[in-house]
Amino acid sequence: xxxxxxxxxxxxxxxxxxxxxxDRYAEAAYRIRDHEFWSTWALRVLMALGSGHVLGxxxxxxxxxxxxxxxxxxxxxxxxxxxxxxxxxxxAGIDRPVGQSLLIAAxxxxxxxxxxxxxxxxxxxxxxxLFVSWGMLIIPWVLISRNAAHWLVWLIVVFIAIGLYCxxxxxxxxxxxxxxxxxxxGSFLAVALAAREVxxxxxxxxxxxxxxxxxxxxxxxxxxxxxxLLYVLDxxxxxxxxxxxxxxxxxxxxxxxxxxxxxxxAFAIATGFGGFFLxxxxxxxxxxxxxxxxxxxxxxxxxxxxxxWCVAITAGMGRTLxxxxxxxxxxxx
Amino acid sequence: xxxxxxxTAFGIDRTAAEKAIAEGNQAxxxxxxxFVQALMGLGSWIAALVIIAFGGFLLVLVFDMKGxxxxxxxxxVLGLLFFGPGYFMLRRNSDGIFANQxxxxxxxxxxxxxxxxxxxxxxxxxxxxxxxIPFCILIAMVLESRTLQAMxxxxxxxxxxxxxxxxxxxxxxELTALGVAAGVFLTLRPPQRDLAPSAMVLxxxxxxxxxxxxxxxxxxxxxxxxxxxxxxxxxxxxxxAYLFYALWQCTDDRQAQIRxxxxxxxxxxxxxxxxxxxxxxxxxxxxxxxxxxxxxxLLGILLQIYFxxxxxxxxxxxxxxxxxxxxxxxxxxxxxxxxMMRTRTAEQAA
Numbered sequence: 117x118x119x120x121x122x123x124x125x126x127x128x129x130x131x132x133x134x135x136x137x138x139d140r141y142a143e144a145a146y147r148i149r150d151h152e153f154w155s156t157w158a159l160r161v162l163m164a165l166g167s168g169h170v171l172g173x174x175x176x177x178x179x180x181x182x183x184x185x186x187x188x189x190x191x192x193x194x195x196x197x198x199x200x201x202x203x204x205x206x207x208a209g210i211d212r213p214v215g216q217s218l219l220i221a222a223x224x225x226x227x228x229x230x231x232x233x234x235x236x237x238x239x240x241x242x243x244x245x246l247f248v249s250w251g252m253l254i255i256p257w258v259l260i261s262r263n264a265a266h267w268l269v270w271l272i273v274v275f276i277a278i279g280l281y282c283x284x285x286x287x288x289x290x291x292x293x294x295x296x297x298x299x300x301x302g303s304f305l306a307v308a309l310a311a312r313e314v315x316x317x318x319x320x321x322x323x324x325x326x327x328x329x330x331x332x333x334x335x336x337x338x339x340x341x342x343x344x345l346l347y348v349l350d351x352x353x354x355x356x357x358x359x360x361x362x363x364x365x366x367x368x369x370x371x372x373x374x375x376x377x378x379x380x381x382a383f384a385i386a387t388g389f390g391g392f393f394l395x396x397x398x399x400x401x402x403x404x405x406x407x408x409x410x411x412x413x414x415x416x417x418x419x420x421x422x423x424x425w426c427v428a429i430t431a432g433m434g435r436t437l438x439x440x441x442x443x444x445x446x447x448x449x
Numbered sequence: 450x451x452x453x454x455x456x457t458a459f460g461i462d463r464t465a466a467e468k469a470i471a472e473g474n475q476a477x478x479x480x481x482x483x484f485v486q487a488l489m490g491l492g493s494w495i496a497a498l499v500i501i502a503f504g505g506f507l508l509v510l511v512f513d514m515k516g517x518x519x520x521x522x523x524x525x526v527l528g529l530l531f532f533g534p535g536y537f538m539l540r541r542n543s544d545g546i547f548a549n550q551x552x553x554x555x556x557x558x559x560x561x562x563x564x565x566x567x568x569x570x571x572x573x574x575x576x577x578x579x580x581x582i583p584f585c586i587l588i589a590m591v592l593e594s595r596t597l598q599a600m601x602x603x604x605x606x607x608x609x610x611x612x613x614x615x616x617x618x619x620x621x622x623e624l625t626a627l628g629v630a631a632g633v634f635l636t637l638r639p640p641q642r643d644l645a646p647s648a649m650v651l652x653x654x655x656x657x658x659x660x661x662x663x664x665x666x667x668x669x670x671x672x673x674x675x676x677x678x679x680x681x682x683x684x685x686x687x688x689x690a691y692l693f694y695a696l697w698q699c700t701d702d703r704q705a706q707i708r709x710x711x712x713x714x715x716x717x718x719x720x721x722x723x724x725x726x727x728x729x730x731x732x733x734x735x736x737x738x739x740x741x742x743x744x745x746x747l748l749g750i751l752l753q754i755y756f757x758x759x760x761x762x763x764x765x766x767x768x769x770x771x772x773x774x775x776x777x778x779x780x781x782x783x784x785x786x787x788x789m790m791r792t793r794t795a796e797q798a799a
Contacts, residue, residue: 122455124741129473131639135461138638142739144459146699148450149741155793157746158738162786165753169779172757173772180768381484388488395495412510419503423496427554430492431547437485438546 122148160213164265167217171224187236194229198222205261216263223254223269242284247277262322268331271308278304295343295354299361302339305332306365313377326381333369333382337389340365348396366390380444384437391433398425483744490596493553497600500531500558521569524562532559532584539592553597560584560601564608574615578608589647599646606654621658622725626684629655629729633688633736637695652733652745655681656752659726678725685728686720689713692735699739708792715781722778727756 127144130136136144178185178193185193201222208215227250233239234246251274258270282297292300309332315323344362346353369386373379399422402408406418452470456463481489504527514520535556538548560581568577585605589598606628610621618624632651635644659681693713697706716735720728730752737745 122450122452126452126470126473127455128639128643128645129470130455130461130466132473132641132643133465133469134641135466135469136459138640140459141639142637142695143699144455145740146696147458148455154738154741155789159786159789159793161734161750162782162789166779166782166786168757169775169782171779173776173779176768176772176775180772380482384482384484384488388491391488391492395492412506415506415510416503419499419506423499423503423554424551426492426496426499427551428547430489430496431550433492434481434485434489434550435546437488438481441481441485 121150124148163213163217167221171221175228190232190236191229194225194232198225198229201225202257210261216261216266219257219261220263220266220269223257223266226250226253227273242280244277244280244284247273247280251277262320264322264325264328267323267328275301275304293354295346295358298339298343299358302336302361302365305336305339308332309336313372326379329379329382330385333373333385337362337365337369337386341389341393344393345396348393348400362393366393374440378444378447380437380441383440383444387433387437391429395426395429398422398429486595489550490599493550493557493596493600496550496554497558497561500555501561504528504531504558504562518570518572521566521571524566524569526566528559528562528564528566530559531555531562535559536587536592539594539597549594553594553600556588556592556594556597557600557604560588561604564604574608575612578605578612581605581608589644590642593643595643595646598644599650602647602650606650610658620680622655622678623680623684625655625658626681626688626725626729629732630684630688633692633732636736636740637692652736653748655685655729656726656733656756659724659729660755681725682721682723682728685725685732686717688732689716689720689728689735692732692739696735696739704792708788711788712785715785719778719781722774722781724756724759727753730756 124145127136127141127148130144131138131141174197182190201218205215205218205222208218210216210219227246230246230250234241251270254270254273258266278301279297282292282300286292287294287297309329312323312328312332340358340362343354343358347356347358366386366389370383370390373382373386402418402421402425406421407414408418409415450458452466453463455461456466504524508514508520508523508527512523514523532555535552535554535558538552539556541548563584564577564581567580568574570576581601582605585601588594588601592598610625613621613624628651632648632654635648636652639645639648690713693709693716697709697713700706700709716731719731723731730749733745733752734749736742737749
């Protein structure tokens with residue numbers, strides 16, 4: 117028989133019914149939680165915080181003495197750091213958290229070496245080139261470490277590289293408009309998300325944690341949403357293409373996470389963006405039809421209508437998500 | 450642990466527990482996961498802001514009021530006219546999600562309008578904060594809407610802090626640290642009445658005010674390692690120790706209790722090494738670990754990342770001293786990691 121594990125929500129219900137006394141609530145919560153999960157969580161948090169502090173201490177120590185160090189010593193320190201962390205990862209084991217953390221440190225130090233190189237030799241290179249080089253150089257480590265946090269570091273480096281390329285090359289040379297940069301960044305994140313989903317299907321276990329999906333869904337939709345919202349609020353700020361791109365991204369997310377890879381969290385993120393976009397569209401429609409600047413009555417009527425619209429959208433989102441959540445649970449069962 | 454085991458361990462009547470959980474699950478809003486509740490809360494905030502704009506325009510455009518005492522009184526009356534229907538809509542506790550959302554938005558807007566109106570009428574932020582308090586209590590004690598409770602508490606607390614700022618109160622971080630302690634107490638020993646939304650507001654209050662002090666140097670406190678922030682650090686240190694004491698009480702295993710004592714000691718030391726906001730984040734993470742709360746865990750981690758980067762960047766110390774502080778904190782944390790890792794390996798081997 118499949119016995120459902122009690123959760124915090126059940127315990128809160130029992131507390132409200134006064135079936136669990138207040139002074140034993142904490143103990144009950146402690147007992148019903150997933151000990152294995154929280155033990156692993158605590159270990160990872162301690163590891164990440166501890167190694168982050170130690171790494172920060174080392175960086176600050178060298179930063180303190182940086183100005184007085186000869187060029188050779190500067191590179192020796194940084195490149196020595198890369199060698200030590202990479203070797204340390206190899207010795208500790210790339211499949212263990214310690215080894216993976218050391219490899220992340222090696223990847224970060226690679227970026228620092230490139231920055232220092234540019235600073236000392238004044239190469240005149242644009243900043244995007246640093247990030248492109250950085251992203252390319254650390255690909256092998258990202259792949260062999262098989263660690264989601266390392267993968268996220270790499271994604272951030274590449275994201276910044278694309279953003280800077282748009283900012284320093286494409287926009288100044290009029291190849292694209294400012295707002296198009298968001299579409300490019302959103303498309304990059306969409307491709308990364310698709311790659312993540314395919315990789316998980318191919319049994320890439322280290323990408324299975326759901327946060328790797330949520331980060332990409334949220335960030336990708338946010339990029340498309342921002343420019344689409346800009347168009348809705350001001351037709352001349354950008355083109356209608358941004359709305360089309362947002363709607364395609366939104367529709368694809370809703371369809372995929374409802375029917376193909378049923379995931380309530382990702383579906384809820386997409387629903388949220390859709391709901392807030394509809395609020396903005398409603399506001400614009402009211403502004404165009406009744407107006408916010410043509411007399412007392414029209415302003416008040418517009419605000420009243422907008423209130424009802426916002427409440428209706430919020431209620432609609434809530435109702436949809438609450439009803440669909442049950443279906444997601446049943447589908448999973 | 451399933452429901453049966455829980456009932457046995459805590460002497461709960463199994464039938465009553467099943468009935469309570471079945472009834473609890475029917476309350477759709479309460480049953481929704483936190484991110485859905487957050488989404489709906491955000492929607493309610495937007496709707497409430499539009500309603501407040503409506504009220505303001507109504508007074509300015511139709512009644513030609515442009516501030517002053519009469520404007521304040523009129524805003525109070527208008528706020529009550531909004532709050533009343535919102536209150537009764539929510540009091541009926543209908544299943545209609547539109548009615549609940551609408552009730553939440555107009556009640557929240559009503560409370561805000563009454564408070565702001567009182568502030569205008571008395572020309573005092575203190576008056577606005579004081580007027581907001583009874584609304585907050587009424588909502589928390591009578592209504593079932595968690596979204597409205599969170600909005601009302603947040604609004605009252607914000608007004609309270611603004612009022613204290615207006616009175617040149619110099620210890621906002623100490624006060625909000627006590628607020629976090631109250632939030633922890635409400636979370637660990639919750640009353641039968643559901644005050645979890647208010648507790649959550651109090652829990653995030655300390656870190657948020659600490660973030661705001663980054664942007665508002667004139668608020669009275671800056672992060673300087675040696676001269677400021679000792680009060681909140683002491684409060685958060687004591688709070689962390691209390692949380693570990695509560696954890697200690699949950700187990701009879703002597704070895705586990707010794708480990709918890711070591712963790713408590715380390716947490717107290719870290720609370721003095723880290724910035725006040727970072728110490729608050731540690732308390733949130735301990736609470737998350739103890740109760741198994743994913744939301745608190747996420748909040749704690751995000752806040753810790755923010756405070757550590759901000760703190761070490763802003764700290765008015767030489768890079769060498771910063772390096773030593775970082776190393777000390779890092780060694781303590783890694784020591785705890787090693788201790789926990791060793792225990793876990795031994796447990797798995799056994």
